[in-house]
Amino acid sequence: MLTVKNISFTYKQAPVISNISFDIKPGENVALVGESGSGKSTLLKLIYGNYDLDSGSIFWKHQQLFGPKYNLVTGYDFIKYLSQEFDLMPFTTVAENIGKYLSPFYPENKQRRIEELIHVVDLDEFANTKVKRLSGGQKQRVALAQALAKQPELLLLDEPFSHIDSFKKQALRRKVFRFLKEQNISCLVATHDKNDVLGFADRVLVLHDQKITENSSVEQLYQNPKSSWVAAFFGEYNYIEPFGFVYAHQLKIVAHSPLKAVVKQCYFNGKNYLIEADFNATLIYIEHAKKIDTGSIICFEKL
Secondary structure, three states: OEEEEEEEEEEOOEEEEEEEEEEEOOOOEEEEEOOOOOOHHHHHHHHHOOOOOOEEEEEEOOEEOOOOOOOOOOOOOOEEEEOOOOOOOOOOEHHHHHOOOOOOOOHHHHHHHHHHHHHHOOOHHHOOOEHHHOOHHHHHHHHHHHHHOOOOOEEEEEOOOOOOOHHHHHHHHHHHHHHHHHOOOEEEEEOOOHHHOOOOOOEEEEEEOOEEEEEEOHHHHHHOOOOHHHHHHHOOEEEEOOOEEEEHHHEEEEOOOOOEEEEEEEEEOOOOEEEEEEEOOEEEEEEEOOOOOOOOEEEEEEO
16 A cells, blocks of 8 residues: 655745645555646655655555655666656667566566567557657557556556547557556556546545645546536536536526526537537536527526
8 A cells, every 4th residue: 555644845945745645555546636737747756756755754555665865776666657758768679678677587478478568558560669660659658568567566657648649548548457457556647637537547636736635536526526627627617606516518408497698609529519608797618419509598407
């Protein structure tokens, strides 16, 4: 278990993390979300040991984790940290990069492990391709496989799918997060993408104003957002009294209702239309099956 207890960190006299506490159980997948610059990457680096804490402590099981003041080489063998910058060998192949840290004394086991991980990140056809010839998204997948190679107990991922083509992302997420569950690897994923969270995270931490403001299941966070930022993370939303935060799909256009609005714009988004309307001098958004002309008066209700 990862235990983070009352940690604080200041960078160049500016507080970044203030009195944060949480834990991650073995095999648990926890998402870390927050606005850009909120300190998500810094928190991952503090856990990995890249920085020294101002106060507090971090433990993996019964072992306390320390920063560079205490360790000549930062990091721990049982933790892997995948940053947004990939530490790859450009003039060697995908397979050689993934096998970089695997023991050469058991060549059959090494080869089997390399092939398994190449399949997990869906790079089978590029196994013998030199890394310098890969796209940014393909390099990110190699780096992910490399991080998994020595079976870490804890995996720290910083925007792990940010460079990957949209049509590949969801299938890759399913493969990777299923593999982590099968291997009982704990995972902390810093992300700004709701698709890294929905369907995959066991729990979500919201980092805001240097603190963890939410620590709950995805379902609880989605159904009861307590801030505009959290609501916006999951999709188009409205704030309507007396309902509070309401997602666009939770409003329905009906024939009669005391709630009326004037259509300002209509956006086709594939499965339906997103209606932008003026409600009491505030723009609201409603998902609807059909296009509605600008200027039309609509009635709506909350589902």
